[in-house]
Amino acid sequence: MSKEKENDMKMITVYIMGKAYKVPFGLTIMKAMEYAGYRFIRGSGCRAGFCGACATVYRRKGEYKLRTALACQTTVEDGMYLAQLPFVPSNRKEYDIEELDPKKNVLSEYYPEINRCVSCNTCTKACPQELQVMDYIQASIRGDYKLVTSLSFDCIQCGLCVVRCPAEITHYHVAQLARRLYGKYYSPVPQHLLDRLKEIEEGKFDSEIEELKKMDAKKLEEVYVARDIQKIPRGEVAGE
Numbered sequence: 294m295s296k297e298k299e300n301d302m303k304m305i306t307v308y309i310m311g312k313a314y315k316v317p318f319g320l321t322i323m324k325a326m327e328y329a330g331y332r333f334i335r336g337s338g339c340r341a342g343f344c345g346a347c348a349t350v351y352r353r354k355g356e357y358k359l360r361t362a363l364a365c366q367t368t369v370e371d372g373m374y375l376a377q378l379p380f381v382p383s384n385r386k387e388y389d390i391e392e393l394d395p396k397k398n399v400l401s402e403y404y405p406e407i408n409r410c411v412s413c414n415t416c417t418k419a420c421p422q423e424l425q426v427m428d429y430i431q432a433s434i435r436g437d438y439k440l441v442t443s444l445s446f447d448c449i450q451c452g453l454c455v456v457r458c459p460a461e462i463t464h465y466h467v468a469q470l471a472r473r474l475y476g477k478y479y480s481p482v483p484q485h486l487l488d489r490l491k492e493i494e495e496g497k498f499d500s501e502i503e504e505l506k507k508m509d510a511k512k513l514e515e516v517y518v519a520r521d522i523q524k525i526p527r528g529e530v531a532g533e
């Protein structure tokens with residue numbers, strides 16, 4: 294029997310919230326949990342690695358290391374002990390972006406805990422997006438909005454860095470404020486976007502929009518998948 298066929302039929306044991314289940318080899322953590330009978334009411338969203346809702350911590354049998362993952366993107370391994378984190382409590386500060394003075398160090402003012410960072414790099418190791426989280430916190434301390442924006446651009450706000458941080462920093466809220474400040478006060482005005490908005494207002498795409506509105510979900514999906522999409526290399530800030 295081929296290795297692939299053998300693997301197709303292989304069942305492995307995982308522990309979900311402490312209870313053992315036999316699940317097929319090759320499933321994602323999310324699918325394995327569903328196979329085991331769990332139904333996601335919280336802790337699941339896009340199922341494609343974008344929304345950050347499926348934060349998971351796990352430990353391999355006999356291993357000292359507590360690992361982190363997205364349940365929809367990570368396949369199960371034999372002997373995994375799994376627990377979901379459907380929500381990470383964190384306080385987002387209230388602010389009016391129009392009233393902030395970006396020349397002051399707004400990030401330290403609103404999130405002073407960033408100055409408690411001990412440079413342990415645990416946040417970086419926890420990040421399923423492989424972002425340089427510690428580096429963006431260090432850039433936040435210096436008030437370097439552009440670097441924080443660039444380093445945190447792919448953050449999906451899963452909260453896994455937050456649960457591991459000994460300084461109790463809510464990294465993704467800090468980064469979100471930095472991106473908002475950079476976007477509002479420093480990023481170049483995208484002329485192509487202004488031109489496109491003008492075209493939309495002048496009705497250039499009205500007939501195409503009407504066509505789209507008539508399509509059913511399947512056709513819309515086909516059109517969506519076949520669209521032209523601008524590729525922005527990871528870590529690069531749009532509009533640069």
Ligand code: SF4
Nearest residue numbers: 410411413414416458
């Ligand atoms: S986990 Fe917290 S203390 Fe450690 S490097 Fe990251 S931000 Fe700093």
Ligand code: SF4
Nearest residue numbers: 420448449451452454
């Ligand atoms: S930076 Fe933190 S919140 Fe953002 S994706 Fe990484 S671990 Fe998740």
Ligand code: FES
Nearest residue numbers: 338339340345365
């Ligand atoms: S369900 Fe959205 S990232 Fe996993």
